[in-house]
Amino acid sequence: MGDMSHSRYDEILHYLPKLSKRMKEQGYVSDRNFEARKKRKMNEEEEEKKRKMVKNLLPNKQIVLNQSVSGYPKESDFGLRSSFINCRLSDDSSQAVLLKNLYLSCDPYMRHRMSDQVAHPGTIIQSFTPGSVLVGYGVSKVMESTHPRFKEGDFVWGMIGWEEYSLITSPDRLNKISFTDVPLSYYAGILGMPGIAAYVGFHKICYPKERDCVYVSSAAGGVGQLVGQFAKMIGCYVVGSASTKEKVDLLKQKMGFDEAFNYKEENSGSALRKYFPEGIDIYFDNVGGRMLDEVILQMKAHGRIALCGMISQYNIEEPEGVHNLFSLIMKRIEMKGFVETDFDHVYPEYVEFCIKYLQQGKLVYVEDVAQGIENAPAALVGIFYGRNVGKQVVCIANE
Amino acid sequence: MGDMSHSRYDEILHYLPKLSKRMKEQGYVSDRNFEARKKRKMNEEEEEKKRKMVKNLLPNKQIVLNQSVSGYPKESDFGLRSSFINCRLSDDSSQAVLLKNLYLSCDPYMRHRMSDQVAHPGTIIQSFTPGSVLVGYGVSKVMESTHPRFKEGDFVWGMIGWEEYSLITSPDRLNKISFTDVPLSYYAGILGMPGIAAYVGFHKICYPKERDCVYVSSAAGGVGQLVGQFAKMIGCYVVGSASTKEKVDLLKQKMGFDEAFNYKEENSGSALRKYFPEGIDIYFDNVGGRMLDEVILQMKAHGRIALCGMISQYNIEEPEGVHNLFSLIMKRIEMKGFVETDFDHVYPEYVEFCIKYLQQGKLVYVEDVAQGIENAPAALVGIFYGRNVGKQVVCIANE
Structure with missing residues (x-):
């Protein structure tokens, strides 16, 4: 991680006017003894140094x-x-x-x-x-x-x-x-943190396989749009949710999602039952809270939930309670949080994969x-x- | 699973008195024609059959x-x-x-x-x-x-x-x-469902290793007491919670738990911070609800939570909400529900292991x-x- 230390430049900037004033004052003092000369010389050198620095600012x-x-x-x-x-x-x-x-x-x-x-x-x-x-x-x-x-x-x-x-x-x-x-x-985005998050979150946390039924929330975002496309690449059925018609259309028309819905207009439970009549194998969660609670109920046995983010919870004082965790037992569901920085070693493999598909036009990024x-x-x-x-x-x- | 069909015996039992009465009535009717004789003979045979059946009841x-x-x-x-x-x-x-x-x-x-x-x-x-x-x-x-x-x-x-x-x-x-x-x-118990649940839940869901810090709730129960002992066997540090002083003493004195506390007398958060100053690697959850919510906060990074049961939730109308799931992301925690019947293939290995340690006195079961x-x-x-x-x-x- 970068270490942002600009404070010393700020300090110098604040110090410069004072310094100039002091030196000007000292210039008016008559050259009466060696100590004073020495002091003035030192101050001049210092001033020169500062001047150079200011030039470089x-x-x-x-x-x-x-x-x-x-x-x-x-x-x-x-x-x-x-x-x-x-x-x-x-x-x-x-x-x-x-x-x-x-x-x-x-x-x-x-x-x-x-x-x-x-x-x-x-x-x-x-x-x-x-x-x-x-x-x-x-x-x-x-x-x-x-x-x-x-x-x-x-x-x-x-x-x-x-x-x-x-x-x-x-x-x-x-x-x-x-x-x-x-x-x-x-x-x-696609070649940075969101890309690697989508890739490892889907491939290393969800163990996806062909024909798995995959649900992605916040699907038109920087991570979600990729998860959906990665899932389609290996032959999954993919449904995404987003907050506007424009985004829903984008998911279906540009990103190849099988279905998508506007969670602000459609009840999530009904939509999920409609689009996943036999349940969900993989949930890639970007939102947490009530949506997560609802999805747990719609999961299939042996489903996998990757917890990538919980944006629905970040701006509220008390996080919402998730009530349906008992279903994780009955359905033997694995729910796993992950942080993409744990997977830095996967990045080279990911970039290679990604660039190939971008060049072939098989992957898009909005x-x-x-x-x-x-x-x-x-x-x-x-x-x-x-x-x-x-x-x-x-x-x-x-x- | 056994198929419990006792209904036909119940039917026969209820039918018998009616049948006897009818046959007795028919016995008083004079033997006037073949049809009547034939009918009586059939009834006698039937009665004999019933009599035998009653003898076998x-x-x-x-x-x-x-x-x-x-x-x-x-x-x-x-x-x-x-x-x-x-x-x-x-x-x-x-x-x-x-x-x-x-x-x-x-x-x-x-x-x-x-x-x-x-x-x-x-x-x-x-x-x-x-x-x-x-x-x-x-x-x-x-x-x-x-x-x-x-x-x-x-x-x-x-x-x-x-x-x-x-x-x-x-x-x-x-x-x-x-x-x-x-x-x-x-x-x-130990050689049946609770035993196999403790064994697979700990060894196949929690990926334990030496020196892991393990917390078990409902630790004096049929499953918990075994999880604690299995964890000690491989060199983990183990703390359990239970609802009475008697059980807490049992955990520490008989089952080899490093520490144990009475969750009804001690605040769980404080107790967990006291006994796990550096956090929990493995939580074997038998209770769910508020305890699970608290434990999530005390987990270490890359911790594992095995969801075995949620007894605290079974008798309440609405399950309690779990609010701290965002920590699963930040700590990269894996939380997994399991059902022991998925692990029938492990049973022979388990029984062998278990009997050996029981015979050596290295495993106890209360x-x-x-x-x-x-x-x-x-x-x-x-x-x-x-x-x-x-x-x-x-x-x-x-x-």
Whole structure:
């Protein structure tokens, strides 16, 4: 994970005016003794150093968390800060990279980091500090590198700041992009975290086989659309749910789902009974809560439930209770939570598979691309209302 | 599963008095014509047949469900019926066995069968009909058999009626007992369904390894006491919970649990944090509901939860909600329901393992044995109040 330490540049910036003032004052003092000369010389050298540094400073717009969020996030929970970043790595920055950020990924899990005092050890989830820059998955270009694995001009994806430029002092977990004959934004989606989540969640957690009946919730999202397509590839029957007619149509017409329904207009229980008259073998859960409770009742014996996310629960104070767990016994159901970062070793295999099918046109990926860092908060807030159609990303710069 | 069809004997019994009366009446009629003689002769033959049948009838006390149960079962939900059973298999009973029942097993899952209109396809759970004899696991001696696999004098365990004698017309699923150098009641417990449930639930569902931290709820019950001992055998740290001081002492002193607590006197969350300062690797759940919800919070990353039973939920109208399922994602927890009948193939391996350790004194089994079929309802009701100390069985006859 990238370590976002911009604080020393901020410090310098704040310190500079004071320093200049002091030095100017000292310049008026007559050169009466060696100590004073020595002091002035030192100050001049220091000033020169600072001057160089200022020359190297680039304006850097950043999205910061204004305050911890409760309930649904709102745009006013975030602020746009005009900051500066040093565009030359200092000599002592061993193994760092300076990035120009191109795409930011809006992901539901980020909601947890907006809450106060949340920490899930061993995962990327711990609270953002109010006032600090948001951090999330994104795609960037390397401007400068003192890390042997990266060089200027490389494209990477991984954890970056929600800002125009990021200094990553521990870039070990950044992924170098070697295949660039796809939209680079794909590395915030199908070729990034959501893609690997869909792939391992479906193939490594659900043990799918031909003719399995698969249900995917939040099916038009960055993960769901892929799960459905992966399931079709191996001959499953696939049904998805989404929150608008537009998305339902997309699932059926573009992504090859056998059926899809609008869970806001159709009762989920009835819809599931209609589309799965013999029950569900695999449920890929992106929403949790009441939907999960209902699906458990519609599962077949020996069914598998992959818990990928629970977006229906993230903006409410008390999580909803799931009441039907006894059915897990009677139906011998396996329900398993997973975090895609446990499957980094699968990534190379996945990318190869994915690029092949993308090139053959057998896999499609729908993105919802917001433009400009100023619009990033609205895009992020939007995913919790289902406003995005496809994977939500924010384009903040071109290569 | 045994098919309990006593209805034809009941019919005959009810028919007999009417028949005798009619024949006596016919005896007073003067022998005036052939038709009448012929009719009388036929009736005499029939009577002789009935007489023989009556001679073969054995009194058979049975426990019947008086009415569908809601809430906690009470003794008055059950009745003791004096019936009769034919103690000679008729010639057309192909492949049947007549059993003298010795032990009845009182198991929590039976609660579901007492409710109205419950059916879990593919499992043994479907509602008893009010007025019908209860059916459950038990241990019996074969009195007569027309099935090639069984002969008079054999001991068997499996699904039998809650009655003194049972006619099993499809005995294929009865298990022949070959090792009798243990209390025969063990085949209703450690060497029967609860034993195999504990064994497969722990070894095949929880993937245990040395030094895993294992928590067992309802730990002094027929299943829990074994899970704890199996876990100790492979070097786990084991903590159990139970409802009385007597049971807690038993767990620690007799069954080798590292720690145990009374969940009625100690807050479960505090107790779990105290006994598992670094969290729980394996939870063997016999109770469900609030305890399960609390345990999820105390699990370690990559923990496993085996759902064996949910006795805390069986007597309440609406199952409690489980709110902490999001933690299953963050902790990558696998929660799996299982039914021991899926693991019949493991039984031979299990029995061998179990008998070896019983003989070496490295495995103990505590039973709570009620005496007499009349006391079976009280024993059965008692398990839902935790009145049993150890596995609850009812002895209804000696060999």
